[in-house]
Amino acid sequence: MMKFQGSHILSVSQFDRESVSRILDVAKAMIPYASRQKRCTVLEGAILNNLFFEPSTRTRVSFGTAFQLLGGFVHETVGQESSSLSKGESLFDTARVISGYSDVIAMRHPEMHSVAEFSKGSSVPVINGGDGANEHPTQALLDLFTIQAEMARFGKGIDDLNIVLMGDLKHGRTVHSLSRLLSLYNNVNITLLAPNELQMPDSVISTLSNAGHNITVTDEMAGNLQSDVVYQTRIQQERFASVEDADKYRGHFSLNKSVYEQYCKDHTVIMHPLPRDSRPEANELDVDLNDNQNLAIFRQAQNGVLVRMALFALTLGVDEKLSQFEKDVTWFTTK
Numbered sequence: 001m002m003k004f005q006g007s008h009i010l011s012v013s014q015f016d017r018e019s020v021s022r023i024l025d026v027a028k029a030m031i032p033y034a035s036r037q038k039r040c041t042v043l044e045g046a047i048l049n050n051l052f053f054e055p056s057t058r059t060r061v062s063f064g065t066a067f068q069l070l071g072g073f074v075h076e077t078v079g080q081e082s083s084s085l086s087k088g089e090s091l092f093d094t095a096r097v098i099s100g101y102s103d104v105i106a107m108r109h110p111e112m113h114s115v116a117e118f119s120k121g122s123s124v125p126v127i128n129g130g131d132g133a134n135e136h137p138t139q140a141l142l143d144l145f146t147i148q149a150e151m152a153r154f155g156k157g158i159d160d161l162n163i164v165l166m167g168d169l170k171h172g173r174t175v176h177s178l179s180r181l182l183s184l185y186n187n188v189n190i191t192l193l194a195p196n197e198l199q200m201p202d203s204v205i206s207t208l209s210n211a212g213h214n215i216t217v218t219d220e221m222a223g224n225l226q227s228d229v230v231y232q233t234r235i236q237q238e239r240f241a242s243v244e245d246a247d248k249y250r251g252h253f254s255l256n257k258s259v260y261e262q263y264c265k266d267h268t269v270i271m272h273p274l275p276r277d278s279r280p281e282a283n284e285l286d287v288d289l290n291d292n293q294n295l296a297i298f299r300q301a302q303n304g305v306l307v308r309m310a311l312f313a314l315t316l317g318v319d320e321k322l323s324q325f326e327k328d329v330t331w332f333t334t335k
């Protein structure tokens, strides 16, 4: 198992199966704190600097929420224009300075490998909140946590899973990271459903293939959605040369009630890293599925808090001390 304390979390390739299992177990131990049955102050006095140089709702806010749920203090920087990166300061210098103000840093940046470059200048653990089209390791961990939780309802695990990854698999960093994590498990049947131009990069397909998984590469929905999980992704407009280029692919793989009833199994779990594009012209993951009990997208987003709490506890070396810092919740809560 990897040594978590003091480590940067930059890529899922850092993890073996035992390390992933440890993260998911610690995430589960966070449920009483995230659901307000108890509170935990194990990180009281610690400082998270949350640096988000690309738009985010879930990742940024859930990193902050996770840290505060463990008693820590959060400082936010949002947008390159509000940072001296816009004056030409390097990622290395920025890291040297900000890490002097922090116990841990979470960072999102639009360029591939930028978070790893930043981490070289940091004296504290850096957690990758997404680096361009490269990776989104904390999303992949929360996706895996969600798959494990959803499959448990049917007495299944991640081994022997049937999953469809669908949409913009070329630019979608979440599906790159999730595929690499799935390669740690056994006998996964994985269908890669995308327009040919937006198929999964060869390097990711090789990783899945080397793991011995059964891979189907297709651009045909009919007959290919009979799976345990369908994981839909958004057309990553920001990674295309123009909006017109992105528009060419909208609606190719729209998942709505009619498609679900026609092609999926009764219990197929629907996942999406979010944000989904809910504009009518997007034709992506339709709101007419909102009442479907197997739509796991909001449970998935909620699980992000648990997984990020676990990563803070592990990298800061307090994962064995949670119960020592447990307290009662004194306010009214609906959770």
Ligand code: CP
Pocket: 055, 056, 057, 058, 059, 060, 130, 139, 273, 274, 275
């Ligand atoms: N899934 C995800 O990364 O969402 P945000 O871009 O809102 O953080």
